[in-house]
Amino acid sequence: MEDNRQYKVFKIENGTVIDHIRSPRGLAVFRLLSKNNNSLISIGLNFDSKSVGKKDLIKFEGKAISKKETDKIALIAPEATINIIKNYQVIEKRQIDVPEEIRGILKCLNPNCITNIEKVENRFTVVEKKPVKVMCHYCERTAEVKPDMIDKE
Amino acid sequence: MPNFKGKSIVSLKDMEKKEIMHLLKKAGEVKSGKLTGVLKGKIVASLFFEPSTRTRLSFESAVLGQGGSVFGFADPGASSAKKGESLSDTIKNVMGYCDAIVMRHYIEGAARRASEVSKVPVINGGDGANQHPTQTFLDLFTMVEKKGSLDGKVIGMMGDLKYGRTIHSLSMALTHFNVKLHFIAPKELSIPEHYYDYLRSKKIEFVESDLESCGKELDFLYCTRIQKERFYDPMEYEKVAGTYKIDRSSLEYLKPDTYIMHPLPRVDEISEEVDSDPRAIYFEQAHNGVPVRSALLGLVMGTI
Numbered sequence: 047m048e049d050n051r052q053y054k055v056f057k058i059e060n061g062t063v064i065d066h067i068r069s070p071r072g073l074a075v076f077r078l079l080s081k082n083n084n085s086l087i088s089i090g091l092n093f094d095s096k097s098v099g100k101k102d103l104i105k106f107e108g109k110a111i112s113k114k115e116t117d118k119i120a121l122i123a124p125e126a127t128i129n130i131i132k133n134y135q136v137i138e139k140r141q142i143d144v145p146e147e148i149r150g151i152l153k154c155l156n157p158n159c160i161t162n163i164e165k166v167e168n169r170f171t172v173v174e175k176k177p178v179k180v181m182c183h184y185c186e187r188t189a190e191v192k193p194d195m196i197d198k199e
Numbered sequence: 200m201p202n203f204k205g206k207s208i209v210s211l212k213d214m215e216k217k218e219i220m221h222l223l224k225k226a227g228e229v230k231s232g233k234l235t236g237v238l239k240g241k242i243v244a245s246l247f248f249e250p251s252t253r254t255r256l257s258f259e260s261a262v263l264g265q266g267g268s269v270f271g272f273a274d275p276g277a278s279s280a281k282k283g284e285s286l287s288d289t290i291k292n293v294m295g296y297c298d299a300i301v302m303r304h305y306i307e308g309a310a311r312r313a314s315e316v317s318k319v320p321v322i323n324g325g326d327g328a329n330q331h332p333t334q335t336f337l338d339l340f341t342m343v344e345k346k347g348s349l350d351g352k353v354i355g356m357m358g359d360l361k362y363g364r365t366i367h368s369l370s371m372a373l374t375h376f377n378v379k380l381h382f383i384a385p386k387e388l389s390i391p392e393h394y395y396d397y398l399r400s401k402k403i404e405f406v407e408s409d410l411e412s413c414g415k416e417l418d419f420l421y422c423t424r425i426q427k428e429r430f431y432d433p434m435e436y437e438k439v440a441g442t443y444k445i446d447r448s449s450l451e452y453l454k455p456d457t458y459i460m461h462p463l464p465r466v467d468e469i470s471e472e473v474d475s476d477p478r479a480i481y482f483e484q485a486h487n488g489v490p491v492r493s494a495l496l497g498l499v500m501g502t503i
Contacts, residue, residue, distance in 0.1 A: 156307060158305075158306055158307050158327050158328075159306070159307050159308050160286070160306050160307065160308035160309050160311070160312045161308065163306055164285050164286060164287065164312065165285075166308075166312055173396075181393075182308065183308075183311065184307065184308025184311045184312060185307035185308040185326075185327070185329055186210060186212070186307070186308075186329055186330065187307075187393070188393035188396065189393075
């Protein structure tokens with residue numbers, strides 16, 4: 047039967063739309079951004095996508111996401127697109143950019159790494175961009191970035 | 200000419216080929232007696248937060264043999280680390296007492312952190328399962344001494360390739376040369392995948408092999424110890440350890456000029472009957488730690 051619903055996820059008046067999140071990372075992106083966030087949030091999962099196969103989508107009504115939040119999204123959903131919406135119109139298409147070096151956002155999962163033992167700022171070098179693989183500056187372990195590596199602060 | 204003055208030596212990934220070659224050349228000059236007294240008047244702190252025999256003693260011998268002085272501890276129980284002092288604070292204190300710091304630590308990344316807070320060069324004598332660069336320098340020095348150069352050479356690495364930091368450092372260093380690597384290990388102890396990624400990115404040819412099939416191709420067989428504590432099942436350990444053991448009969452798999460190396464200590468992975476074979480060079484390799492570490496200390500303190 048033809049799917050003729052007008053919207054699968056409602057349009058927003060003002061806020062942020064994060065699209066093309068490769069499934070199943072949508073809920074991880076949501077968890078990253080939902081702390082202290084009281085805005086109306088719509089989430090769509092498992093849409094068909096030409097670019098990533100199955101994609102997830104999140105809309106935040108009334109929330110413009112920060113640069114730091116954009117950087118976090120880049121690490122777990124490097125193919126995502128971010129549109130800032132005002133009066134139902136896209137006013138900014140924000141580029142997702144995986145940096146060469148990441149400071150502070152990720153934590154090293156190696157329990158014997160100095161960063162998990164003493165107070166040392168985490169630093170990682172990006173060794174691959176899609177998916178994002180990073181090397182810890184201190185213990186030199188390489189790992190694909192997973193949501194549990196992202197610092198919740 | 201590479202300038203090492205003030206440089207900390209933490210990981211092989213910080214070292215360019217020309218720096219490694221320069222170090223090996225200077226180590227050769229120390230060994231031949233062309234360079235002497237290069238550490239005269241210099242004070243080196245030797246901070247061993249983890250036990251060591253060869254690394255610590257050869258560093259100390261290197262300092263004393265070149266006219267320098269050395270102090271420190273061989274047991275962290277004798278330091279303020281026991282009272283809860285952070286590594287950063289220990290280093291910030293010690294750097295005021297010396298011209299260079301040599302350290303070993305059971306925590307990975309400890310040497311990198313120390314190098315960031317220290318005003319004097321820090322030399323990593325091993326950080327957990329991560330890196331052991333000075334062992335690698337003496338391994339390379341020994342290889343070049345025996346075969347003239349590394350290019351075109353085939354190296355077998357055997358034993359615990361997963362946790363052996365000497366294997367990790369050496370395989371990274373060898374990416375500077377045109378070599379082929381054979382990894383000979385039980386699957387539980389194969390080299391971590393990210394080292395394969397690194398070797399691929401540097402276009403180094405490598406294969407997983409067994410000694411019987413690759414032995415006749417090898418210029419060097421680099422053995423490491425398989426540690427019993429890595430296995431849940433002692434029976435499984437016995438089975439695996441026996442397979443990766445070198446004795447007189449396994450020498451038949453090697454060429455007449457395949458050198459056998461080992462970072463030591465060995466337990467029973469190389470039988471003592473092999474020691475008298477001219478291809479067994481592991482004690483000579485360990486002795487090369489002294490000229491290599493002398494040259495390295497002289498270079499980072501700017502006296503060479």
